Amino acid sequence: MAKFGVSQSVRRKEDDRFLTGQGRYVDDIAPAGSAIATFVRAPVAHARIESIDITDALEVEGVLAVYTAADLDGKLVNTMDASVVKNRDGSKGAAPMRPILAADRVCHAGEAVAMVVAETRQAGLDAAELVMVDYDDLPVHLDTAIGGDAIHAEAPDNIAYDWAHGDEARVAAIFDGAAHTVSLDLIDNRVFANPLEPRGCYAEVEGDRLHLALNGQGVWGTRDALAKKLGLDKSQVRVTNPDVGGGFGMKSFDYPEHFMTAFAARELQRPVRWMADRGEGHLTDAGGRDLVTTAEAAFDADHKLIALRFHTLSNLGGYNSGYGQFIQSELALKVMPGTYDVQDTFFHVQGIYTNTTPIDAYRGAGRPEAIYAIERLMDQCARELGVNPQELRRKNFIPKDAFPYTSAAGELYDVGDFHRVLDRAEVEADLAGFEARRAASAAEGKYRGLGLCYYIESILGSQDETTKIEFVEDGSVNLYVGTQSNGQGHETVFAQILHERAGIPFEAINFVQGDSDRIAKGGGTGGSRSVTMQGNSINATADEMIRKYRPLAEEELEVASADIEFDSGQFKVVGTDKGVSLMDLAAKAREKAMAELLVTELENTVAARSFPNGAHFAEVEVDPDTGKTQVVKYTVVDDFGVLMNPMLAEGQVHGGVAQGIGQAITEQVVYDEDGQLMSGSFMDYAMPRAYDVPWMHFHTELVPSTANEIGMKGCGEAGTVGALAAVTNAALDAVWEAGVRHIDMPLTPVRMWTWLNEANRHAAE
Secondary structure, eight states: TTTSSSOOOOOOOHHHHHTOOOBBTHHHHHHHTTTTEEEEEOOOSEEEEEEEEEHHHSSSTTTEEEOOOGGGGTTOOBBBBOOOOOOSSOBBBBOBBBOSSOOHHHHHTTOEEEEEEEEEEHHHHHHHHTTTEEEEEEEOOOOOSSSSSSSSSSEEEEEEEEEEEEEEHHHHHHHHSSSEEEEEEEEEBBOOOOSSSOOEEEEEEEEEEEEEEEEEEHHHHHHHHHHHHHOOOOEEEEEEEBBBBBOTTTTTSSOOOHHHHHHHHHHHHOOOOEEHHHHHHHHHHHHBOOOEEEEEEOOOTEEEOOEEEEEEEEEEEEEEOSHHHHHHIIIIIIITTTTTTOOOOOEEEEEOOOOOOOBBBOOTHHHHHHHHHHHHHHHHHHHHTSSOHHHHHHHHHHHOOGSSEEEESSHHHHHHHHOHHHHHHHHHHGGGHHHHHHHHHHHHOOOEEEEEEEEEEEOOOOSEEEEEEEOOOOSSSSESSSSSSSOOOHHHHHHHHHHHOOOOOOOGEEEEOBTTOSSSSOSOOTTHHHHHHHHHHHHHHHHHHHHHHHHHHHHHSOOGGGGGGEETTEEEETTSSSSEOOOOOOOOHHHHHHHHHHEEEEEOOOOSOOOOOOEEEEEEEEOOOTTTTEEEEEEEEEOOOOSOHHHHHHHHHHHHHHHHHHHIIIOOBBBOOTTOOOOOOOOOOOOOGGGGSEEEEEEOOOOOEEEETTTTTOOOTTHHHHHHHHHHHHHHHHHHTOOOOOOOOOOOOHHHHHHHHHHHHHHHO
């Protein structure tokens, strides 16, 4: 049992097929003979559409159809759905209509205005070039700032929402009377998610039903939206997710291409496929982050934190995306005010429309942004107060004996031992040897800095999850789950959990996910929820299955229930070696036509959320001659509660930190003054390379969660949540003695070189 049970570093069973080219990705499995969809996209950021002429495009050989917004009337509701938050005054945030195909105007470059369906990709591209659109340019608003010509009438001054949490007047009074106050202005740069597999889908008509396959992070929301927009019953729509090559939140909501591909398949009564290339993805994938924050802290004379205040302007792009308004407001709030024992806080966010691609979830979805602001602020406070940054944090940590602790945001932190985790991190990071390493860097003409981020994050998403366990004729067991793997290793870890709980042989477990026909309900994947919610659901379903089999075990063993125990996949007679395995009982049930025993399905609710937390120490070198900033040492100590598979958890942290280093140093989405994307390829958008990411030292100090039976906490986004501030704090520490007093992500060579030279110039004046 131990070899494949929980808390074992079992190698990923799915990797055999991935590494041998046997993965089933959406563009691999589209039906033979599928027509190809190509989208005509706006070349301008803001304009009225005066006319669209598709005449010449229809003449291209191989073109089957060209669709514009007018063709959707009465057939497909031409609007994208998005949620909105409540404003400070109780009203709802702005909800301007976002079309699937633009009808009257476009609000960002790359917005779809028409769709060509052709026999070949080349014919579609040729025809798209011949779709003539007459645009009348409108003023372009790009700054994440209030004011300018309104993009939408529903949003004067381009304010999409004005949201706040906390007592503004009380916090202001505390700041006015505080012994010390510190303020810091921060920019959190826009980035792309860049999954290995770009977005794509195909659609086909199956009798009177419609099947849409897409590389998403769940199927049920898309099924419901597709049925609604096409005027179908949900039972007429099937949505599937095959293997998915990365999601990072960016694939967790609907896009216009999904609906148009399905629409075209119904219109043409043949399969239609669409796959973005990388440039199209950069132009149209929802971006991440992109906000400007003023962060403020108030302390008493003893450096005890007594109040926090944050004012944020959040770029939403040209429209509301699915969760866009919630990311920097409700979701960021989940981790406010971090790990610190302060109850007087005011958190104010205004969403701003700009003529850029919409912003939505990206790994962490609000929590990396919030922790970045808090932990950059705490380092700034330590500098201005003249105290050690670790000790300032220790002084203000929520104490261990205060848990369960209700934060200023109203979140119930179940458990935590932040002092213990930080103590371990200081040892593992070898802080005692840092000054020697700094001196060695200085001898080579480089500045070296040390940065800390102590993060906390909240699991998000539905706290309900479904599981079905089915014994099949060949002797294997189908495990149906409501989450969706995007590369995290779900197939392995969920089999481990079922094997541990029910003793079903690890190799006999078949993994089934991502099919709205075969799985009635699920929460999908996002917000670090999957293993916690699905793992607890698997255990509850396994317990119910074992309960159902107990009467058959009594019959086979010819003893009363009180004399039977279940252990390691067997019902055993207490005190003897007599027993019968669950797998043998399943075979008996099949022989006896006891169908009710062959399938067990359950929906389970986890009563509360858990809160992963941990300490990240980064060491950064800066070359003053070139401005190059390099992370040279990285140490993580995490509290993820009880680990299901330590190796997979470490892999998740490695990936998250790599994405954090990318945003901190190299990545940035750039638009010119006309709203044209300047970072539209990997020639212009700098993804981190292997040499940008050092080996990460990963350790755990586990404090089991009391919020769920397993005692685990999510780990999928923790690496990114901690990395942004750790790296940036380290970089500022590196150049502080050179006179640099403020830096913002990304820490590109030209920016760092400029800051250093400006500091040198000021010093010389």
